[in-house]
Amino acid sequence: MRVLTPLERVDAIDAELRAKLAxxxxxxAEELYAAVRASNQQYGSGVAALAVALGIDEERVRALAEALLPLLPADVAFSVPVEQEVGAGLVIDDYVDVDAAAFAVPTSLPERVDPPAHMxxxxxxxxxxxxxxxxxxxxxxxxxxxxxxxxxxxxxxACxxxxxxxxxxxxxxxVGVRVLQELGVCSEATWPxxxxxxxxxxxxxxxxxxxAFDEAKQRRIKSFRKLPATGVLQIKEALAQGQAVLLGLYIWEHWLSSWQARGLGRxxxxxPGEQRKGGHAMAALGYRDDATAPGGGYFVVRNSWGAEWADENPDGPGYCHVPYRLVAEGGLAAxxxxAVEPPGPAASPAAERQPAPSGEGEASGDLAALYDEASALQSELQRLVTRLDGLVNRLGRLVGPAGQGRGTGPAASAAAVAPAAVGGATSGPLILISREGPGAGEELYPNGVSPEGQPLLRIDAATASWLAQDRLSAEPQELQGVYQAKQTAAETSHLGVTRDIDPLKLEEARWAxxxxxxxxxxxxxxxxxxxxxxxxxxxxxxPQVSFTAGENAATWLNRHxxxxxxxxxxxxxxxPPVLIYRPGERxxxxxxxxxxSQGPVDPRRGVPYYVLLLGLPGPRFAGDERAIPLNFQYELDIFWAVGRLCFTGIDGEHRLADYARYAEHLAAFEQRSDAASQIRKEVVYYATRHDMDVATRRSAEELVAPLTSWNADPANVPARQGFVPRPFVGEAATRAALEQILRGTGDGKAPAVLFTASHGLGLPLRDERLVLHQGALVTQDWSGAGNVRREHWFAGQDLEELGDQAKLEGTMALLFACYGAGCPERDEFIFDEQRxxxxxxxxxxxxxxxxxxxxxxxxxxxxxxxxxxTYxxxxxxxxxxxxQAFEDVLARLMLGEPxxxxxxxxNIVQGARAMALTEELENIKFGKIVDPSELAKLWMARNDARNYALLGDPAARLPVTDQG
Structure with a gap:
């Protein structure tokens, strides 16, 4: 797990405060900052709740939080956690507790009992x-x-x-334990x-x-007993005897709103003031005596909210640590x-067959018996193999990344508590492991939040470095030359096209x-x-064309x-200026x-400079070959000017009418003689700045504030072209303000450029809102503490509901937020050795x-x-x-470039960072010693620069110059 910063290192927190916090x-420091940012039903924020708990005023709590910032990661991502609905379900209305006095006081308990490894x-x-x-x-x-x-x-x-x-x-x-004792439980495959x-x-x-009932009889428990619900010693004794304990507790608000519980699993x-959300049952599978935990130790408990909850817990995702005192003061059931019943003989397929024809009974019986024996042996072997796999995975978590020998990798002596990456070359890191050594403790994390108001990812520099060197290639070999060519082209100032071609003249640069x-x-x-x-x-x-129902694109183009x-x-x-992509092509x-080939573009050779990708960014299901992958767009965009049109619904399928609507509107707008008068020559800078939120503080102060100043400087392109900056920053960046911007702010005209910098919504996979709301903009209405609720973000659905009130005709938009343009199917920054x-x-x-x-x-x-x-x-x-890169893009847009x-x-930044990473990895091979944090930064910066995408026609431009 990542190395946490003891409060003793924070000078502003004295011994008395540390004792209260304990x-x-x-x-x-990380846990305290998480508590500051957590929600609180009664007092409104973690700041206020901590003030009550510590007996100090809120301003001092804020000062303490500010003192923590230098100890927290500097590089962040723009994503936030979202309020989630989770199940509970412990009913104790008729539950009668037992008296602890009826139990003898256990003696000679071990200091720790670890949970089983095969789970x-x-x-x-x-x-x-x-x-x-x-x-x-x-x-x-x-x-x-x-x-x-x-x-x-x-x-x-059955319950x-x-x-x-x-x-x-x-x-x-x-009721549950009696059902499991009497009926048992069948497999998930039988009744999912x-x-x-x-x-x-x-x-x-x-x-x-x-x-299902027949199969359930094979898996039953033999016996159980009630323990005192608050009997810490009795629960420990049962665990020490190899038993497992159903533990009942109330769910409190911080379980879902604070990283301490939701991420770390503490x-x-x-x-004071936290909402109590109901009773919940969990499985206590181990314990550890620990003087730093309230009550002198904690239970190792397995929850049922999936591996996304408590994904940084040292015992594995989905596990949490429950301090003895919490059980002693608030236990509901134990x-x-x-023990479990030994499984009985399983019914085999042979046993269910019809009797054999006369004369074949004896041979058939022998075969059936042999089949039964083989099936039983196969089942037993499968169980052993599965158990061995579990032990291997458990061992991997204890000793470090698979295949790492003693003395290899970063700080080989340190125990890894989260899995490392496996497999061959890939485009991104990383995992959640902390190791020792220079720069190892520095973390890199993005600008965005999950439903619970927490950063979507924290990344450890040492492991990122180790992965970059030993497990993952820096760049595919064929791309290394492409990046070098891009750098050369940038240095000779002719960028994407050859010198014979003017990229601003569509008749020369061409489009397809x-x-x-x-x-x-x-x-x-x-x-x-x-x-x-x-x-x-x-x-x-x-040219004259025709369309036939059911025809695919290749057949259609062949006809023409x-x-x-x-x-x-x-x-x-x-x-027709149409080119075909074949499934699977790089x-x-x-x-x-x-x-x-890849290099400066001469469109006369057959591939126009402006390329509009039409269709899905990836397959919707196994065997779906209709997509043009996102990676294809990233790579082609290194030299070509690439955009994508994709209009899809909640099921990921095309909305054909929307393709037609965009095409018709864009063509009609560009053909208007008064198009330039339809936009307001201003750049709207919409940037949130949440209290106690490093990501948006940095984007507001280090991105938007400099851009606004640059925009207003008379010596620079925006002022020379007559574009006025209009900032909505911090408290001004509300949802209501955003809606007003999108409505045309009074005169009904659209701003020429809309630039947003905020958190982007990052919903978990199980959330049914993901497809429609991923990447939605989190507005200033969110306090920066606790969970993000639906009224805090602005999604495509909200813009759709504005209908004709939305006035954006002629706008160019740049959304700086996590998932602002889209989302891949699989995480490009995390690896998990098991999954x-x-x-x-x-x-x-x-x-x-x-x-x-x-x-x-x-x-x-x-x-x-x-x-x-923030890279x-x-x-x-x-x-x-x-x-500088943002200034260049904005200036080009304001000059009327496509x-x-x-x-x-x-693309130039992407190429430079890719080459820097490749060069550093080559240097390491020849003996150079590199600070792991520096290598990790290069890796993250390369990935960050690569993932920008243009949605819409790449030849579209602001109507500010004569376009011929």
Missing amino acids: NYWITT PAPVNQGVRNSCVAFTLVAIYQALSGDPTDLSEQFLYW KDRDRIPGDVGTDPL YRPAPSDQRQPGHERPPAL VRAPL IAVE VVINATERAELIEAIWPLIAHRMQQMGHSA TDNGAKTLRDHWGQI VGRWLARHGV GRPQVAPFPLIAQLPQRLLLSGALGVIGHVERAW AFSGTDGARAQT AGNATDDF
């Missing part, structure tokens, strides 16, 4: 109140040594069938769990099939399960659409008005190019197929807010796919407020 198990990854109960079923399944797995995925669906149904408690409110834990809906009329959902006594061969040709038909408009701008009339015989190189202006192969690269979205997606901006009249939207980091405006050498050409500085 009562809440707040012993480090599968924790799963999430979702919104249903089924915690008792999840707890008992975990207990059975712990005691049986069998990590088979079991059916909480079956167990919860609700017996307890007769109406509604999905949970169940009595005694459904985390939703929370059905009040049928809380257990439908009755399981007879097969639950504690509630601060039931020790002593790229579409997947298997995609429906209807997409081409939908944007045909834009294609015809671009051809006219390039000096040609659009003599089966591919006519190419853009040899028949420019005579055929950029180099795609370019080669069209007769060119691989975590899935963060159901499929790669383009965010809905930029889609709606385009449909409301915006010409183009520049944003970030994945998390956005965008700071150097890896510590230099801050480095806004959006695809205006963003070229982002």
